[in-house]
Amino acid sequence: MEWSFLLVQALSGLASASSLFVIASGLTIVFGVTRIVNFAHGSFYMLGAYLAVTIVPWLLEFDRSPTLFFVGVLASALVVGLLGVAMEMLLLRRIYRVPELFQLLATFGVVLIVQDLVQLAWGPMDIPGPRAPGLRHGVTILDQRFPAYELFLIVVGPAVLALLWLLMHRTRFGVLIRAATQDREMVGALGVNQAMLFTGTLFLGAALAGLGGALQIPRISANAHMDLSVITEAFVVTVIGGMGSVPGAFIAALLIGLLQAFGVLIFPKITLVLVFLLMAAVLVVKPWGLLGRPEAAAGRAVLPEGILDPGRMDWAGKVLAVVALAVMLALPLIDAYAVKVGTEVLIFALAAVSLNFLVGNGGIVSFGHAAYFGLGAYGAGLLVVKAGLPMEPALIAAPIAGGLAAALFGFFVVRLSGIYLAMLTMAFAQIAYAVVFQWVEVTGGDNGLVGVWPSHWAASREVYHYLTAVLTLAAIVFLRRVIHAPFGATLRAARDSAQRADAIGIDVRMHRWLGFTLAGAAAGLAGGLYAFSKGSIDPTLLGIPMSVDFLSMILLGGIQSVLGPVAGAAAFHSLKDFFLPLTDHWRLLLGLSIIAMVLVFPRGLAGAFASLRRRPA
Template sequence: MEWEFLLVQALSGLASASSLFVIASGLTIVFGVTRIVNFAHGSFYMLGAYVAVTIVPWLLEFDRSPWLFFAGVLLSALAVGAMGVVMEVLLLRRIYRVPELFQLLATFGVVLIVQDLVLLAWGPVDIPGPRAPGLRHGVDIAGQRFPAYELFLIFVGPAVLGLLWLLMHRTRFGVLIRAATQDREMVGALGVNQAMLFTGTLFLGAALAGLGGALQIPRVSANPQMDLSIITEAFVVTVIGGMGSVPGAFIAAVMIGLLQAFGVLVFPKITLVLVFLLMAAVLVVKPWGLLGRPEAAAGRAVLPEGILDPGRLDGLTRALVVVAVAAVLALPLLDAYAVKVGTEVLILALAAFSLNFLVGNGGIVSFGHAAYFGLGAYGAGLLVVKAGLPMEPALVAAPIAGGLAAALFGFFVVRLSGIYLAMLTLAFAQIAYAVVFQWVDVTGGDNGLVGVWPSRWAASREVYHYMVAAVTIAAIVLLRRVIHAPFGATLRAARDSAQRADAIGVDVRMHRWLGFILAGAAAGLAGGLYAFSKGSIDPTLLGIPMSVDFLSMLLLGGIQSVLGPVAGAAAFHALKDFFLPLTDHWRLFMGLSIIAMVLLFPRGLAGAWASLRRRPA
């Protein structure tokens, strides 16, 4: 390979790194101060691009000057910063003290709302932006043509880094941001106006995301998928760099930019896998990222959010369970549609239950549980479609596929805790999604694969329903048994106090890993059953929205309850099935519902049931 070519490749890597840093710096600053991982950061990025493709061409009508172009870009960033202020005042302010899982879900609710609002405002078609006046030409670099705009972008990252450094070290606001990143409680104790500080931080963070988005318009059209694609990369950058560290984000962005630029040359299709390997390697050596510091342990003991005492079912709850099982078995007496929905509910209930085994029982907040569900579905589906095997061995393979993936990812995941763990599970899930999406020869890519049908004896909807009922109910009963068993109790003990668990002789990491594998296998089994109920598989089974659906089922059902997620799965799927055909704005409705539940109804259905039961008759 020529050195000229490598140089150009390095420059284009640096240009991507620069853009990535601008976005990730905002995410990491917001996290440092508020301790909230803001999913909606990707939405701010997308809004930055949409606002810019709207106002920049309008400005260029007056005069095609570079100054107006960049004035438009800056205006877009400021406008998005203002949207960040709105989000802080309306939502974040109310959730600083709720558990991390609920914070993540609430900001994801904002993602859903923004997606629908963007569609309403700008429509589904991609909108190309204008090219920057004065930077449309190519520059000759060692005999190769390199776009001038890309060259300009290379300098934006260091410039933003320098400005942020000045802000952080030369202004009172910046000093407060650094102080709050180190010790939020102390800043509060010193009498700093926290409300202003947090609002200001959100303005800064959102404006950086908006700037990142606005700067992209000459390179990529504004499109409604920008938010989720960028947020994963931004997460990876902040995790590698160390959450809350701006210089760390810069180093990580450069590493990833270059890795992708050169990785493309060596392994053209699997650059994401390289990024994953880099992240895994960094986290094994430095669990809090390159320049991050460990979460300061809380001085006082706090009651964990999750299953407290699995307990026994009281008489009335037992009766409710019997009625529910009877109803499931009686569904074939209704119509075929009821059977279809019932089968899906059973499958989703198993997936949700397996997730709550991690979240509620183990305190392991997985934000990528769909990966194991989806890989189970692909494991089974590929055996049927590609290897020509019948349903029975494929259904045995499904939990094995889910369990193996959980063993691989979980090996890294259980080294972390809290929000780092949640981000890592999400990143792994996105990588699994990307592999399935890109490996077209095997997985069929975006279209997926069809022809995943049950064996002849189970071909009728009713028989398949009964088979699914038998398998899922048995699996749920078994998992529930494990929650009551020493293994489940050990996971709860490690969640309550890892230090105490260690001191009584428990290998905490090993037990968490085994728990992760068990939950992954159960999700994989559910995925396998799902594939046969649909007759097809596609990458959405592994996507972030699927993971969020599972978490919403927990939220709706109540993560403090053992059986709550089952009720949550039933209610969620029934609602979705009923409302989805009625509205074009399902995401708006869903996002608002998630936020409303976090704010008003955090104990879910099981909590409502329990308080109903406690009320004196």
């Protein structure tokens, strides 16, 4: 390989690193001050790009000058900054005190809303942007042509870093941001209006995301997938760099930019996997990222959000369970549609209970549970379609596939906690998604595979429904039993105080790992059953939206309840199945519902039911 080629490759890596840093710096600053991981940061980036492809061409009509191009880019960033202010004032302000799981979900609700609104405003087509006047040419470097605009981008990252450094060390606003990153409450007790500080921080963070998006328009068309694709990378950068650390984000962005630029030469297909492997490696050695620091222990011990004392099932619960069971078994008496929905509800109920086994019982907030569901589905589906095996062994393979994947990823996941853990689970789910998506020869890529049909005896919808009922209910009852057993209690104990658990001789990491594996296996079984109920498999089974669906189910059902997620899955899936065909704006509706749930109903259906019964008649 020639040196000049390597140099150009390095330069293009630096250009991506630079762009990535601009975006990630905003995410990390917002996290530092507000302690919220803002999923909608990717939406701000996307909005920056859409605004820029609207504003910049309009400005260039007046004069095709570089100045006007950058005025347009900056104007887009400022508008996005204002949208950040709106989000802070309308939403974030209300959720600063709720557990991080709810915060992540609420900001994901914004992602869904923005996706639909962007489609409404700009339509479904990609919109190419203008090239930057004055930077349209190529520059010759050691006989290789390299775009001038990319060279410009390389400069942007360090320039933004320098400006941020000045802001953080030379202005009162910056000093307050750094102080608040460490102790928000104390900053308030010293007379600083936190609301203003947080609003200002959101302006800064969103504007950086907007700037990042607007700067991309000469390179990529504004499109509706920019948000989730960039947010994953931005998460990875902030996690590797250490959340809240701007210099850390810079180093991490450089590492990732260069890794991608050179990785593509060696493993063209799995650059994404390389990035995530880097993240996993860094987190194993430095669990709080390169320049991050451990979360300060919360001053006062608080009751964990989740299952407290699982207790016995009382008469009302028993009646409810019997009624629900009877309805499930009686569905074939209604019609085929009811059976279809009922089967799916059972499957999702198992997935949700297995997720809540982690979240509610173990305090392990997995944001990528769909990975194990999806890999279970692929495990079963591939055996049938590619290996020609019948349903029975495939259904045995499904939990094994989900469990093995969970054991592999869980090995890294259980080393972390809190928000880092959530982001790592999501990252692993994205790896699994990428592998399934890109390995077209085996998985059928985007299209997936069809022909995953049950064995002959179970081919009718009704029989398959009963088969699903037996398997899912057995698995749910088993998981419930485990929650009451010493193993489940140990997971709760480790959630309450890992330090105390360690001191009484519990290997916390090992128990969490076993729990993660068990939950993955249960999700895998659900996935396998789902594959046969649909007759097909495709990558959406592993996607972030699927993980969010599961989380919405347990949130709706109530994460402090053992069986609430069953009700949550039933309510969520029936509503989704009913409304999805009726509206073009399902995401808008879902996004608003998730936010409403977080704001109004944080204890879910089970919580609402419990408080209803506690009220004197």
